[in-house]
Amino acid sequence: MQEFTTLAAIDLGSNSFRLEVARIVDDQIYPLDSLKETIRLAGGLTPQKYLDEAAQHRALACLQCFGERLRGFPPHAVRAVGTNTLRVAKNAAAFLEKAEALLGFPIDIITGREEARLIYLGVSHRLPPTDEKRLVVDIGGGSTELIIGSRFTPHETESRYMGCVTYSQRYFPDGKITRNALNSAELAARTELRNMAGDFSSPHWRQAIGSSGTARALAEVLEANQFSSGGITTDGLAKLRAELLKAKDSKKLNLAALRPEREPVIAGGFAIMSAVFAELGVAQMTISSSGLREGLLYDLLGRISRHDTRDGTVRQFMQRYHIDREQAMRVEELASALLEQVGEFVSLDMDAAQQQLGWAAKLHEAGLDIANSSYHKHGAYIVGNADMPGFSRTEQRSLGLLILAQRGALGKLQNRQLDTRDWALILALRLAILFYRSRTDIPLPRFHLKWRANTFALSLERCWLQKNRLAETMLKAESREWKNIGIGLKILPFGTPNEHLTALETA
Structure with missing residues (x-):
């Protein structure tokens, strides 16, 4: 596996787009450079769930700049991900095609729980290791992620469709703040949290940490205005609530440390944080400067140093779905040999292709745990829709397609946009399964x-x-x-x- 001394992570958030470039020294990450642009992508989402032209224009202009900064980076040294707004936008695919062309690198759309896992990975690497459990809360522009974990391991992950941009638009249009609107926003957020409060309430952790721009902005405002002596507190939030109601308009807030770009979304972010404190029993929250971008960098470092989270996920799925390991290994070995041969005649990244084919071989019989009939369809559904830590949605779809294609008529794939690389992987897997139909080590x-x-x-x-x-x-x-x-x-x-x-x- 190729080694890199510099890595880059891009977070296409619902509020801001961020680029982080870091240097790798002895498996540790040291920041080198960063870029940030407030895009408010969630603000450009129409009621019909389409990204409007203005938001797309802002986003593409930013990605063009990011692409210029990353010019010359090897493909495997960069990872870009999209979060909640790109998860729900109906025209995300068309936007991503233009976005990837300008950025120069693929963009993965990750699930809410995968986003939560990566956030915890970033936060945990910047904190002293401890066996005590921590609650990490990340209020983004379109979603809020909550994680309970210890050391570098997340134990519980959740994602809720509530963010500072979407709540500010919905409850505080044009920045107007009323008591009824604030009560409604807090109640809506508490309702989102209520069914998970039993697992995430204060008896289940010892320390609460905020990792998002919203958490950092709230802490800065509370401390600068002497509403809190450190971090976010219940009393500090109560004082800020009074200031919001007194101003009646976010544009009229006279608060030290409230940055202009944060002003339009402060009320929505406050309402969600207030609900987190009330519903989960948080009294005080410290702030981490790390989050999703740092998690992406550490995850990328793991991939290139052969400590890939995705390999662990595949092993867990093999155990969960009672997969015959010996048969999976037979199929993987033969499929790999076939791909190695045909790879001499097909343009592909052999390392990446072998990795994908290996995962498919290991999981191709996952559907047997449901039923023998159409087990390839069951397996494809499992892989395409389950929470698979480390995998992006695109990777899961590609893996599910391979598992679906392992047997039966190939006509079901004709409407898919497949290239020679895809067909080569499909044939290698189908032939390996065909040769080992006896499920024994035949010559x-x-x-x-x-x-x-x-x-x-x-x-x-x-x-x-x-x-x-x-x-x-x-x-x-x-x-x-x-x-x-x-x-x-x-x-x-x-x-x-x-x-x-x-x-x-x-x-």
Whole structure:
């Protein structure tokens, strides 16, 4: 695995876009550079859940600048993620196509719980290690993440659709603050938290930590105006509440340390924080300067140093869904060998492709835990929709597609936008499963897989085919299946080394 001395993380938040560049020294991360732009992406979300043109324009202009700063970075040294607004926007796919072109790197849309995991990872690496449990609260522009964990391990993660931008728009339009609106906002936030309060209330942790821009802004205002001697407190929030009601308009707030870019969303953020304190029994909250971006950097560091969270998730899923490990390993080993061969003729990132294929091989029978009938469909649904720490939505969809494609008609994939790389992974997995249908360590023939002119060619020993008629029949059926979707799969038997060379040359 390639080593990098510099990594970069981009957080496409619902309120702000942020870029963090860091230096790696002895598996530790040291900040080098950062950029931030207040985009208010959530503010551009229409009632029909579409991003409006103005918000897209602001976002794309920012990403163009980020792309300029990251010019020359290797692809594996950068990770960009989108959060709540891009999770819910119906035109997110079209926006992301333009965004990735300007940024120059892929953008992963992560689930709320994955966002929570990464936030905790970032916060925990900047705190003294302790076995005592901590509550971490991150109030973003469109969602709020809550985590209970100890040391570097999150034990409980939740995400709620409430953020400082969305609540400010909904309850405090044009910055107007009334007692009824503030009560309604706090009640709505408390309602969101109520069904999880039993697991996240104060008896379950010893320290509360705020990690978002909202938490930092509230703490700065409370301390600068002497409403609190440190961090966020119940008394401090009560005093700030009185100031909000007194001003009646966020634009008329006369508060030290309240920054202009935070002013329009302070009321919404306050209402959510007030609800967190009331519903979870928080009396005092300290502030962390770390969060999602730092979590992304540490997660990226783990990936390139072979401590990938996704590998641990796959192991957990294998255990949860009672997967036959020996069969999974057989399929993975053979599929990997087939991909290695065809990779000589197909343009792909072999390390990334082998990793994805390995995960698919390990999880291809997850659906058997539900039912034998259509187990590939059950498995694809599990992988595509479960909470899988470390995986983005895009990665889960791709993995689910491979699992869906492992058996049955290939026509179900024709409406998908698949390229040669995708078809190569699908064929490698299908062939490996076909060869090991007996679920035993059978002797395999010599074989070679190649790709040329829209055709896969598999050459293998004739004598093996003659001794394994069922396999020969299945290979012929597989060839017909590929022909049905307009892709060739030739089965080329050979008997001598010279015939093997001839088969390879003429395929």
